[in-house]
Amino acid sequence: MKNAEPKAIYLKDYQAPAFEIESTYLNFDLYDDYTLVTSILKMRRTTGLDAENLFLNGQDLELRSVSINDEVISGEYYELTDESLSIAASVVPSEFTLSIQTKIKPQENTALEGLYKSSGMFCTQCEAEGFRRITYFLDRPDVMSVYEVRITADKKAYPVLLSNGNLIDAQDLEGGRHSTTWQDPHKKPCYLFALVAGDLKHIEDTFTTMSGENVTLRIFVEPQNIDKCDFAMGALKRSMKWDEEVYGREYDLNIFNIVAVDAFNMGAMENKSLNIFNSSCVLANPKTATDATFQRIESIVAHEYFHNWSGNRVTCRDWFQLSLKEGFTVFRDSEYSADIGSRTVKRIEDVSLLRTAQFAEDAGPMSHPILPASFIEISNFYTLTIYEKGAEVVRMIHNILGAQDFRKGSDLYFARHDGQAVTTEHFVKAMEDASGKDLTQFRNWYHQAGTPEIFITDHYDESAKSYALTIKQTCRETPETKEKKPYHIPFELGLLNDKGDDYPLICKNSKVNSETGVVNVTKFEETFVFENIDTKPVPSLLRGFSAPVRVRYAYEAEQLQFLMANDSDGFNRWDAGQTLATNVILSLSQDVLAGRELVLDEGLFNVYQSLLSTLMSDLAMQAQMLSLPSLAYLIEQQDQAQVHALYTARSFVKQTLADRLHDSFSNVYQQCLDSREYEPSPDAIAKRTLKNLCLQYMTQTHNHDYSGIAQQQFDQANNMTDQFSALGALVNSHHQSLAQTALQRFYEQWQHDVLVVNMWLSLQASSDHIEGVAAVNELLNHDAFDIKNPNKVRAVVSVFAAQNLRHFHGADGSGYNWLADRIIELDALNPQIASRLTGPLTKWKRIAPPNGPLMMQALEKIAARSNLSKDVYEVVTKSLVS
Ligand code: TRP
Ligand code: ZN
DSSP: OOSOOOOOEEGGGOOOOSEEEEEEEEEEEEOSSOEEEEEEEEEEESSSOSOSOEEEEOOSOEEEEEEETTEEOOGGGEEEOSSEEEEOGGGOOSEEEEEEEEEEOGGGOOSOOEEEEETTEEEEEOTTTTGGGTSOBOOSTTOEEEEEEEEEEETTTOOEEEESSEEEEEEEOGGGEEEEEEEEEEEEEGGGOOEEEEOOEEEEEEEEOTTSOEEEEEEEEOGGGGGGOHHHHHHHHHHHHHHHHHHOOOOOSSEEEEEEESSOSSSEEOOTTEEEEEGGGTOOOTTTOOHHHHHHHHHHHHHHHHTTTBTTTBEESSGGGHHHHHHHHHHHHHHHHHHHSOHHHHHHHHHHHIIIIIHHHHTSTTOOOSSOSEESOGGGGOOHIIIIIHHHHHHHHHHHHOHHHHHHHHHHHHHHHTTOEEOHHHHHHHHHHHHOOOOTGGGHHHHOOSOOEEEEEEEEETTTTEEEEEEEEEOOOBTTBSSOOOOOEEEEOEEEOTTSOBOOOOBSOTTEETTTTEEEEOSSEEEEEEOOOOSOOEEEOSGGGOSSOEEEOOOOHHHHHHHHHHOSOHHHHHHHHHHHHHHHHHHHHHHHHHTOOOOOOHHHHHHHHHHTSSOOSOHHHHHHHTSOOOHHHHHHTOSSBOHHHHHHHHHHHHHHHHHHHHHHHHHHHHHHOOOSOOOOOHHHHHHHHHHHHHHHHHTTOSSSOOHHHHHHHHHHOSSHHHHHHHHHHHHTSSOHHHHHHHHHHHHHHHTTOHHHHHHHHHHHHTOTTOOHHHHHHHHHHSTTOOTTOHHHHIIIIIHHHHHOHHHHTOTTSHHHHHHHHHHHHHHTTOHHHHHHHTHHHHTGGGBOTTHHHHHHHHHHHHHTOSSOOHHHHHHHHHHHOO
């Protein structure tokens, strides 16, 4: 970047706003080639001091006029920059009405922040700092105001005009135009403002709250999608009920709207009473959406709804506090999903994401605490750390306090801070005050980045019948902290006797809770001695993944098999199997590098054979147990990852299991066939998941031809899950000519459906058989691709770089260079998306040469460009620091 270097802003520099905005009136005049925005703000100085200028944020705006108390302010009294409007203190009284008119061009807005157009409709995205692209304003979350919004537009093109709160007026106007006016009685920060104008259809339902209020629920979509709204509506009603039952939180308006838009940078946005969703996170019916999509919709609808309390009623003081709302809300949606589906499987899914992607982020150059101390561009901090690790930290508080005291704590937090903009400290304090528990040391989780490593050694004393566990913790140096303080780690464990039952935990140490099996680890090194242990136990460590840490303990293969068969903790039964398979694959990868012959470990073979011998009572668990650790997870296990050796080793294991056990896979497949009508219920999903996993192994083998079965499932499926799984099985198999025909037919069948076409694109981008970047470029050149649509960019570019690790890490580095070019191309259009695409390259230090250095060169190519966005600049420069 050759021009002025973007600067970091610091939490320690936080200052309360010098002005407050009591009420905000906004008038939007929407036209096809521009929009006029008029704001009328009732404002007041907060400090009593007259000395401060009125500083307002603003970006990409054309200022038409500014006046105070109806007096036009002339240019000599204000200063305009690319990012602000500053009005001289001398013309700003202590209480006043500020009125500003700006002109903006939504149709040219490809960054998708502020007001923009998506397939012909107007919509907004203001979090985190998009509102400043609409008008000059105090664009910070601690400035809260009530809003009244009037929208005017052509009635034929934009029959539906929506904003936050209640509709208080609607009028037909001259020239075919019309207007609506909305009033939101709840104070809110401007990042929760929203506006939508379009030609939309909706479905409608109602919900009666626990105190008897009726709420009208609507989901607005483009007309062709009206048959894809029912599931999200059901999810919304289930979430509303759950939040009443589990948190005592009631909805606070008589209207709740959801709108689906195609061009959206993230999943969805919790704007007050007007949630805006990426269409991929809300639209579904059995014919077009897979089970995974149904589950994603269930949790995202819940997530955005839950924000109404954790985020909207109680919001963030500043963006450093982002995890206050996101970590807590992810914890809430995760518990919701666990309650309505399989708790253990939900835990496995969450932990898998954390241990592959979040741990990798935390081991890389963008590592940051869940309460960061500084940032250059806040959009870069909507990370797995803020969201998923943030949720794990809330989960630990939940587990330390217990469900009852946690509920007392959340009640106190909501009661104390309703209507306020607060910090993570307020949250922790409420939890402490309500429970009487001291969380002083626990707070280190908020300030220190990095994943703690826990080293465990043990000693069994035969004569004393005692068992000693020594637990050491360390955490590597991260950008913000050199010398780490020890974490308070709630470490749940069990000790299994030789029958596989848990010993009662008898330990003189007051830090052990014998009821829950939680050991409170608080020092760098501690030894816990358990008594009345008759024979050497098998330890089941970190049950339920009770803390976001890496555990190092030298398990024997037999111990892992014993845990798989006997552990009372479902998560650890699964995890034992994963560790077993991981050890086998890591060791095979050494054989690959040494050029030795590869031989499958018989222990792992036996485990798979026995897992396939019958249908288990929990089929979802069975499918999880039969899944090998992902390549991304394996890469995460090595400091200098040998991607190709890992890929080869993993493929060998998969291939050998498929070759030797294809009969058994086929047997389980047959037992899971189900001719009933499609339902996205947990049981039905579990059955399909297991069936389709078997189909993957079946199409892998050369010892028998199962392609006919895949073909038949593809042709005859009555739902997308089965059709798409069959297609995926073929695409990733050696039946390549069948795969090509099926891909072609699938496209012909679904080309009218944008979301299905995106799945089709991403299946090809992730295919084992795609031949490098030339083939990915063919996808980019396909009619169905559009670089301005983030879902399409994700489907092709992100999927190739983040999921097709074998080909992305091709030996010649062409994948990296190709990605650098895509990032540069996108940065000019949509910096948020460009910056996210950079993620895979930032991990260069942990990829073994020659690949790691080639990745670094791709980053340098980006860094050499002038006019990079703040977003890409921050990620690239931080990644290149040695
Ligand atoms: N608050 C949103 C959520 O529920 C995140 C979000 C949606 C977002 N759109 C965004 C963040 C655009 C930054 C930019 O998680
Ligand atoms: Zn959120």
